[in-house]
Amino acid sequence: MNLIKRLLLPLVLLVSVTMTQAQVTVYVDPVKGNDTYDGQQASPVKTFKQAVKMISDSGGTMHLALNSIFAEPMQWLGHDDTAPVTVMGNAATIDLGTDISAGPWIPDGDGYIYAKPVPRHVGNAPWQMANVYINNQPITAYDPRFGKAPKPGQLQHLPEDRLRIVLPQGLSISDAKIILNPDYKTSCVAIRRGNITIRDLNVRHGGNDGFNIHGQNDNVELRNVTAMFCGDEGISAHGQTRMNVYDSIIAFNGSQAGGVADVNQSSTTYTRCASLYNRGHAFYFDKGEHVLTDCLVGFNAIPWKRMKADRFTNNNVIEMTDDKPLENLPWQMEQLYKQCQALRQAE
Template identity: 30%
Template sequence: MNRILFALLLAVAGTEARDIRVGLDKDAPTIAQAIKASLPGDVIHLEPKVYHDYAGFYGKKGEPAKPITLDGHGATLEGSDPLDPATWTEVSPGLFKNDALLPRLDDAVIGRWFFLWNGQMNHMGRTSKGRAAPLKKPEDLQPGEWTFVKDPSREKPPSLQIYGAFYIRLPAGQKLADAIIRAPVRSAGVQMGGDNAHLVIKNLTATHPYNDGFNIHGDCRDVVFENIRAIECGDDGISAHESAQYRVDGFVSMGNSTGITDTGTAQTSYNRVFLANNIGFDLFFLDEGRYTLTNALVLSSAQNALTITGRTNGDCCMKMENVLIRRLAKPRLGNVTTRAVLEAKNCTFEGMDVKVAGSATWNNCLVNDKPLPEGSKATGADVSGLLKLMPQDFKP
């Protein structure tokens, strides 16, 4: 009997939640090892510092009421590293070449690429979702510019992997070792793939990956993000794919290609959101997903402020409540396209028009200081496929 009782006590003790401190606990020297070792109810703690690392969750599951938690405590996951002068060759005065900067490249990576030059993102007029200037020839580069040149002879179809070389131009006489240049060598800050469930990620900033700050793929369930930030990421601040389901409470997205982009059949909700200084899109919701945005402020200077669009067989459905979008640039336009449904409540759109080719329902909403009729509904069918909401159309 005593042996049985002792075994039961050991079993209970083995299920107690643990605090796992990355870099301080001997069995968790890295974020990846801490995540791998974590069990339902455990809390992984980061220190409030910069980590040149990312957090990957691949088929990781807590349990209902016993999530696995990653608490950043204000930590930053930095996606870039300084250039290593030893890996670059000076091919002509001031022009440097590297044909092995990343182990694997494809067109999507190049479309998102940037260098950090003296702490400033240099996209060369390119963005992953939006207008993109053509890449320059190496000989045409000016000091402070970069380009990429493909080498098709090394490609092996049907693989999408590409090969080639990056080039950067420095001012005459400057040594690469003296230049302050960083490259985005990590794809994301937080990344999920496969089936993940019962997770909490909080108090964390992702910055300078070449892809998303928070890149969520797969079939995640009961995943919560709290007080997170995505700053200057090559693609999306946060992005849901496939059938991902998660909730975000407290999100800042600034300086990214897009603020938020969700696709597939994802089901997401965002509360307490601030977006600013994004490039291609601020809010971009696609496909057959079900999305909610509440208590949000968007200072919109991206090429596109708001786009909701269904691309496949089902409708893309978006609910917005207590959202202010202040458009700071042209074109002053938001789009609810065909196969898209918007329900807006207590929303304000300043300095922009809204085109609706799908369906939109408005409750206590303002467009350019003019109220929309209570409970009004607009569909593309009402106006030959396109309704443009202009200030003069509304009566106070």
């Protein structure tokens, strides 16, 4: 037996070294990078598309340039997920919004028509999600079941891909910061694989979700991420995804469902997370198993949770309200709230 062990040990070591060598490290910089480069620290690639191509099948680590801003979605679609992948966000931001404040805007009765074509948002019922943000507030299409025209703070899709907006009451077009989200299918980060960890990444203004996870994915992990101002949910797990989220903020998202909506047979945990100021519920769980631990919710448009889950565990969820002052929060939740407010003011 000892002889067999001695003979097999070099083979085991060889396999281990080979697997280690196969792991790829890729650096991505939207300013200094070039997709013809080799992706090393001194010669980063420019786009997520190229970086994902280099790393997805072999596994490894993707490093984003510190505090960088990307106007490109990150998509992990249809790749081998046996080799683990880690994305080190390094406080980078994926921002898919387009500032259309300057127009040109054409006055039209009580509203304004944007003079250029916009991405189509008609795949889902358009009133279910926010296509536009005005001064960081979600603006959704009016629901024709409840009126013949948009009310203040609503929008309308016109023929030839035109957009009509009725501004919130008291706001002039010159004072409005208007951000257009991309089409309803585009998420900031789309994941169709398992064995992936994403850390320290901010996402903004996805036309669909901030983080959208579909399929039979095991070992999906999000750590210290923020998902804000997205048309639909900040985070949404589908299918049979198994996902854990830690130390993250989901806020100001425009979905009618919630800041988080985990559906189908997904199983998810959220630990030390805050879901605040969303248009829908803080958390919406449909089937599957879900656990919330030391989470903060508050100021969402409708009651903080909607549960149809097969199994749900509440391990200390604190709901913040106007009559629950900040000083009464546990320290960790107070920090989450302050971070959320700082992010909002920085936009």
